[in-house]
Amino acid sequence: MEVTAEQVHLLRKSFAIVERHPEVAALVFYRELFSIEPRLRGLFRNDIAAQATKLMEMLAGAIRLLDEPGRLVPVLEDLGRRHAGYGVEAAHYAVVRQALVAMLRKVLDRELTPEVLAAWAALYDVVEASMLRGAATAGADPGSGPAPTRRARG
Numbered sequence: 001m002e003v004t005a006e007q008v009h010l011l012r013k014s015f016a017i018v019e020r021h022p023e024v025a026a027l028v029f030y031r032e033l034f035s036i037e038p039r040l041r042g043l044f045r046n047d048i049a050a051q052a053t054k055l056m057e058m059l060a061g062a063i064r065l066l067d068e069p070g071r072l073v074p075v076l077e078d079l080g081r082r083h084a085g086y087g088v089e090a091a092h093y094a095v096v097r098q099a100l101v102a103m104l105r106k107v108l109d110r111e112l113t114p115e116v117l118a119a120w121a122a123l124y125d126v127v128e129a130s131m132l133r134g135a136a137t138a139g140a141d142p143g144s145g146p147a148p149t150r151r152a153r154g
């Protein structure tokens, strides 16, 4: 895992600030996301407010588990596999990264030092790489038995 102990510390400190304004953070994040790439709006079928809460919880979980990659990575791979099912493509991760940085700028303001920004970039690198690895195996899991479409000829 390429996130240093110092970066884990910075992430925990800065996320504590983000968590104090969860609604603002989520609102800014999605407004930014859909202004960069309006076509992404169509992928979201459920309530955006509820979705925002899930995204924040997942980031909180990732930050909590950063020093336990053995537990974190499989969770992210599963998340990435599900995202492939939502129609999310590899290129979309860069858009979400941009929206996340815009949200951090707004919520952290002066507290978003270059060091804090680098820590978030390192976190996102890990999340993105793990999710894309999971997505690459979506629908191609040879260990899970016969495909459900396979049936006896009659």
Ligand code: HEM
Pocket: 040, 043, 044, 045, 046, 047, 051, 054, 055, 058, 059, 079, 082, 083, 086, 088, 089, 092, 093, 094, 096, 127, 128
């Ligand atoms: C930092 C990376 C990301 C994290 C942590 C994250 C987190 C989540 C979580 C926790 C859910 C709830 C459902 C589930 O657990 O399967 C979800 C759903 C979803 N995410 Fe993400 N996500 C990320 C990146 C993306 C990207 C790049 C896109 C592309 C636009 C995206 C689009 C969606 C969509 C469309 C859903 C389904 C929502 C619905 O059905 O309304 N996510 N995401």
